[in-house]
Amino acid sequence: MIPLSVPFLNGNEWKYVKDCLDTGWISSAGSYVNQFEQQVAAYAGAKYGIACMNGTVGLHIAQMLSGVSTGDYVIAPNITFIATLNAIKYTGASPILIDLNPKTWQMDLNLLESYLKENTIEKEVEGIFYSFHKLTNKRIKAIMPVHVLGNIGDMHHLQEIATTFHLDIIEDSTEALGSLFKGKHAGSFGKFGVFSFNGNKIISTGGGGVIVTNDEELAKKAKHLTTQAKVSAMEYIHDEIGYNYRLVNVLAAIGVAQMEEFPVLLENKKRMDQFYRSELSGIGDIEFQLVSPDVEANCWLFTFKTQHMRELLSYLNDNGVQSRPFWVPMNQLEMFKEDIYVSMDDHSNQVYQTSISIPSSAGITLAEMETVVKTIKSFYSAL
Numbered sequence: 001m002i003p004l005s006v007p008f009l010n011g012n013e014w015k016y017v018k019d020c021l022d023t024g025w026i027s028s029a030g031s032y033v034n035q036f037e038q039q040v041a042a043y044a045g046a047k048y049g050i051a052c053m054n055g056t057v058g059l060h061i062a063q064m065l066s067g068v069s070t071g072d073y074v075i076a077p078n079i080t081f082i083a084t085l086n087a088i089k090y091t092g093a094s095p096i097l098i099d100l101n102p103k104t105w106q107m108d109l110n111l112l113e114s115y116l117k118e119n120t121i122e123k124e125v126e127g128i129f130y131s132f133h134k135l136t137n138k139r140i141k142a143i144m145p146v147h148v149l150g151n152i153g154d155m156h157h158l159q160e161i162a163t164t165f166h167l168d169i170i171e172d173s174t175e176a177l178g179s180l181f182k183g184k185h186a187g188s189f190g191k192f193g194v195f196s197f198n199g200n201k202i203i204s205t206g207g208g209g210v211i212v213t214n215d216e217e218l219a220k221k222a223k224h225l226t227t228q229a230k231v232s233a234m235e236y237i238h239d240e241i242g243y244n245y246r247l248v249n250v251l252a253a254i255g256v257a258q259m260e261e262f263p264v265l266l267e268n269k270k271r272m273d274q275f276y277r278s279e280l281s282g283i284g285d286i287e288f289q290l291v292s293p294d295v296e297a298n299c300w301l302f303t304f305k306t307q308h309m310r311e312l313l314s315y316l317n318d319n320g321v322q323s324r325p326f327w328v329p330m331n332q333l334e335m336f337k338e339d340i341y342v343s344m345d346d347h348s349n350q351v352y353q354t355s356i357s358i359p360s361s362a363g364i365t366l367a368e369m370e371t372v373v374k375t376i377k378s379f380y381s382a383l
C-alpha cells in the first residue's frame, strides 16, 4: 500500500535521540526543546516559539492567552480538523462557523464580513472595544483562520476584518509550516500561530506543537501556562491553574533533526504537487484546489475534487493507494449542530462530498507517484 502521508526520518533523528538517551535528558527539560522552539519561530518569522505536546493544546493556550473565555464566540471555518473546534470548546467559548470559498477551500471572507456587519454591535467594556453578537449578546473575541491543506486565504483582508471587529487572530497554521502569503509566513499574521508536528505533518516529532508569537509577555505566559504555572525553580509554588502541556526533550530532539531536513522536504512536497497537477490535469472531472498567486503553499496533502469521490476512494484503497475523504463539515457533527453556521450555499458540504486526498508523504518516490497516477487514470478510463 502506498501510504497517505508518513514521516520521513532520514537525518540526525537517531543521533539526537540517542544523545538524549545517553545523557538521560529525555524528559521535560533539555536543550533540544529550546533549540526546536527557536528553529520553528525563526523559520516562521516570529520572535518566540513555545513547544507543546501537540497542536490542539497549543490552540487551547493561544485562546486562553487571547482572553477567550466562557460565553465568548470564536470564528472558525466550517471545514477543518476537529481539533480547531475542540480547542474552542475547551475554553468554554462557542464557534461561529463560516462556510468556505468553494475554490480555495479557505474561510469565505466576504461572507464573514457581511455577516459581522449585519449581526454585531460594537460595545466598550472597561475602556476596550469589542464586537457583540446582536441576537445573543455574546462577545466575539477571536478569529481562528485555518490554513487548510497548507493553502492560505487573503490574510490582509482577514486582518482588516479583525481590526474592524476587534478580533484577535489566532492562526491554526498546524498544516502550513513553510506556506507564505505575499512572502510572509503562515502563523505570523496575528497574535499567535500554532504548528503541529503529528505523524502526518510535513515534519513530525511523533506528536508535538509549537506556538509562535512576537509578543514577549505572551510568550512568557505561554511557557508558564504550559509548564504547570510554576514560579520558582526550587519551591513548588504555582500562581494559577497551569497545564502539563510541555513537549519532552526526546521528541524535541526529533524535531531539531526534522527542521534541519525541512528545506529538502518542502522542495519534495512542491515537486510532488507539480507532478500530480500536470499528470492529473484534464483527467475525468478532476478539479484542483485553487492556490492564489499571492500564496506559496507548502503542498502538504494533495487533495482534489471529483463527483466520483466515493467510488474512486474505494477503488484506490482496494488497489494499493491509500486515500482518504475530506473532513466532515463541523456543522454536521453532533456536538456543533446547535452552533451558528454562516452559509449561503453550503459549499462545505459540496467540498466534503467530492474531495479526496491521495498519497503525499514528503519522501514519496517518483515510482510511487506514477503508480498513484496510473491507478487514478485506470479508474477514469473504466468509467
Ligand SMILES: Cc1ncc(COP(=O)(O)O)c(C=O)c1O
Pocket: 053, 054, 055, 056, 057, 080, 081, 083, 084, 146, 172, 174, 175, 195, 196, 197, 198, 208, 209
Ligand atoms: C487543521 C488542524 N488543526 C489542528 C490540528 C491538531 O494538531 P495535533 O494533532 O498536533 O493536536 C491538526 C492536526 O492534526 C490540524 O490538521
